[in-house]
Amino acid sequence: MGKNCSLLQEMDVIQKQDENCYCYVQNRTIHLQYLWSTIQIKVTSREKFRFEPISEKNNCQNSETVFEFVACAVQILWKPETCTETFLSIKQYGEDVCFKIQPFKIEPYIVRVKREMLDGKLLFLFVAGIFLFHFANSLSRSAKFFYLSGIILGVLALLVFVLLTLKRFIPRHSTFWILMSGSWMVSLYFIYCFKENIQWLWSEHKNYLLGYFLAVGITSFAICYQHGPLTTELSITLFTWMLQLTAFVLIYFGVTIPQVAYAVIAVSLCSKGLCYPLGAACHIARKMKHLFKSKKLVFKYLTEEEYREQGESETIRALEELRSFCRSPDFPSWIAVSKLQAPHRFAAFVLGSPHVSLAETKAHEEQYGIGSFFLEEQLFETRAQSEQDEPANSVHEDEENENETHTQIPFPYANELL
DSSP, X not given: OOTTOEEOOTTOEEEEOSOEEEEEOOOOSOOGGGTTOEEEEEEEEEEEEEEEEEOSOOOGGGOSSHHHHHHHHHHHHOOOXXXXXXXXXXXXXXOOEEEEEEESSSOOEEEEEEEESSOHHHHHHHHHHHHHHHTHHHHTTOHHHHHHHHHHHHHHOHHHHHHHHTGGGOOOHHHHHHHHHHHHHHHHHHHHHHHHTHHHHHHHOHHHHHHHHHHHHHHHHHHHHHHOSOOSHHHHHXXXXXXXXXXXXXXXXXXXXXXXXXXXXXHHHHHHHSHHHHHHHHHHHHHHHHHXXXXXXXXXXXXXXXXXXXXXXXXXXXXXXXXXXXXXXXSOHHHHHHHOSOHHHHHHHHHTOOSSOXXXXXXXXXXXXXXXXHHHHHHHHHHHHHHHHHHHHHHHHHHHHHHHHHHHSOOTTHHHHO
């Protein structure tokens, strides 16, 4: 960090007109309310000025990896264009940020610092990461999402998309994976540079960006449409893993506290692994609930025809069971025959004869059938009883009316007799 740079704090409004550098030092105390919070720095002026980020590693020879060396060299050679307004978003609990303002004319510029408690971009990345991880399996089988993923990959990582398209022309797998690693490194660096200068690029070169997005998007869609969606289970599984890995990246960059991101990723992995035992437990619970659930009796009212048919069928079934029992060796046949009045008729019933004779059937029809004496007697008795009840009811009603008149009409000479 520059020794002669001015330190920025929240709610600062600084107005100067000479060249100067500024630094914002992060607060290392972790607070959960700042989980999606960012520091917004805005520099405005009426004249053009140069905004130049200052790296803490000024000596590129001290870089530990090749990626850091390339990033440091490009940052030294990178000279951003001039502008009249720039905007810088600093992630909470990240690295300290320093930058230099170089005005071309003696004209005041204003540096404003404020905190945004809820950054919509961070929240969107976090929610998108959670959604993408939990629905990666179903999304990997969707043709529309496949085309959308191809367009996004072609726009953000053009080298990776081109290498995947030309994979069939690369004979050796080792050469392909080496080129793929290099393409990913270069694509990630370009994404980093694009993210840092997105506002300046959009304000100064909007037409070029729109043309790039349109041309590369249409080309990527055409190539994906030509190859068609994924069909083999291996390719779908690899695509699912790639989506889940992308979800972890989105979750990590969607919060300001890395420890929270690690915890959310761990919980997501555990929840994905616990889905099978939880599903089995829910299935067993449903089975147990079904067993212990009290069964409610459902009553059904039979019609007269159903009642008659059921009576006949049940009578026939019961008679067949009785015949089978009487034919069994366990049946005490001699004891039963000794107590019966008509053993020959019982033997005929066991051998298959009807349990009611023709004479008994005829007598029953004469006694209880249509036009029988019993039915006529019941009908006449019911009619005679109804006719007897009507005069009795009328006499009773007359007596009640007379009583009511006696009670309602007063005797005229009652007072004189008393």
